[in-house]
Amino acid sequence: MAQKELLKVNHLKQYFPIKGGFFGRTVNHVKAVDDVSFEIYEGETLSVVGESGCGKSTTGRAILRLDDPTEGTIEFDGEDLLSLSKREMRNRRKDIQVIFQDPYASLNPRQTVAKILTEAMEIQNVVPKNKRRERAIELLETVGLNAEQIDRYPHEFSGGQRQRVGIARALAVEPKLIVCDEAVSALDVSVQAQVLNLLKKLQREFNLTFLFIAHDLGVVRHISDRVAVMYLGKVVEIADKKSLFENPQHPYTKALLSAIPTPDPENKKERIVLKGDVPSPIDPPTGCRFHTRCPFATDLCKQDIPELRNLDHMEEGHRAACHHIEKIVSGDMKPNY
Numbered sequence: 001m002a003q004k005e006l007l008k009v010n011h012l013k014q015y016f017p018i019k020g021g022f023f024g025r026t027v028n029h030v031k032a033v034d035d036v037s038f039e040i041y042e043g044e045t046l047s048v049v050g051e052s053g054c055g056k057s058t059t060g061r062a063i064l065r066l067d068d069p070t071e072g073t074i075e076f077d078g079e080d081l082l083s084l085s086k087r088e089m090r091n092r093r094k095d096i097q098v099i100f101q102d103p104y105a106s107l108n109p110r111q112t113v114a115k116i117l118t119e120a121m122e123i124q125n126v127v128p129k130n131k132r133r134e135r136a137i138e139l140l141e142t143v144g145l146n147a148e149q150i151d152r153y154p155h156e157f158s159g160g161q162r163q164r165v166g167i168a169r170a171l172a173v174e175p176k177l178i179v180c181d182e183a184v185s186a187l188d189v190s191v192q193a194q195v196l197n198l199l200k201k202l203q204r205e206f207n208l209t210f211l212f213i214a215h216d217l218g219v220v221r222h223i224s225d226r227v228a229v230m231y232l233g234k235v236v237e238i239a240d241k242k243s244l245f246e247n248p249q250h251p252y253t254k255a256l257l258s259a260i261p262t263p264d265p266e267n268k269k270e271r272i273v274l275k276g277d278v279p280s281p282i283d284p285p286t287g288c289r290f291h292t293r294c295p296f297a298t299d300l301c302k303q304d305i306p307e308l309r310n311l312d313h314m315e316e317g318h319r320a321a322c323h324h325i326e327k328i329v330s331g332d333m334k335p336n337y
């Protein structure tokens, strides 16, 4: 059966104006997201990974309509989100929830968990008033906490438990899509694994769809169905998890993968250390944006974005590949790192 497309992001651009000069005019733009397209199917997890500042959170914020994008369209369940009024979007927010990196900052410290959860239900009017506390207890149990913790405040929980409260709050309104913005990045590795397992369990139970934003490919390995790799405002490669981890096409993806530590000393990977810093998104490099740091770049890359190549076994558009990799694999070119 064909999968249903729940979210479709098309040619999304988010340019933030930089004001300057005597009259506070716009003198330039931060091209935080620069022509990004992808889709997410119902029940799947698409991860978006890339270094700090590459535009992951800006993409997530645009989907949540926390910012209005400069250009592009965002279709959710067949509806153009960007054409909705603020009021219509408030109603739609029931279907699209978010879990942030720092639950402590996103949970009101003066509210008990009961208040946090029942308030979410009240805003979206999802559960009858007299049933909300009971539902809040159910939700706590669903996320691995217990009923006795319902009247506690956020500071009385550990980091991992607080993130579970954040997850319960997102679930309270019965969403279809959850944007997880660095949702486990601040947690210890063992707690990270528990929260990731919980998210997977909840996905199966409630047929949830996740857009999972993270800076580290290692973290997304277990949770993703597909992975989009972003660099300087662009998606450089998008592929199903297996192909991306086993057969990365873009040099940037290769570099990110080489940075994941392997526990097996016999099976050490060659670490690709990228030279230089990420260029400024105000004035990104011409051609392929990665060429200033790419171990495989040639003069051509200063003019040209590497052609997109569709692999036989993938649907059209699902895989963007740097054509240089093909040449390197075939021995026609040598990397210069």
Ligand SMILES: Nc1ncnc2c1ncn2[C@@H]1O[C@H](COP(=O)(O)OP(=O)(O)OP(=O)(O)O)[C@@H](O)[C@H]1O
Binding pocket: 016, 017, 030, 031, 032, 050, 051, 052, 053, 054, 055, 056, 057, 058, 059, 215, 281
């Ligand atoms: N409101 C804003 N005004 C101006 N520039 C912004 C704004 N929000 C983000 N940016 C810039 O846009 C770029 C992308 O930021 P974004 O937060 O999306 O990156 P990110 O990949 O999520 O990184 P991080 O994980 O560090 O948040 C950065 O250069 C950032 O400084």
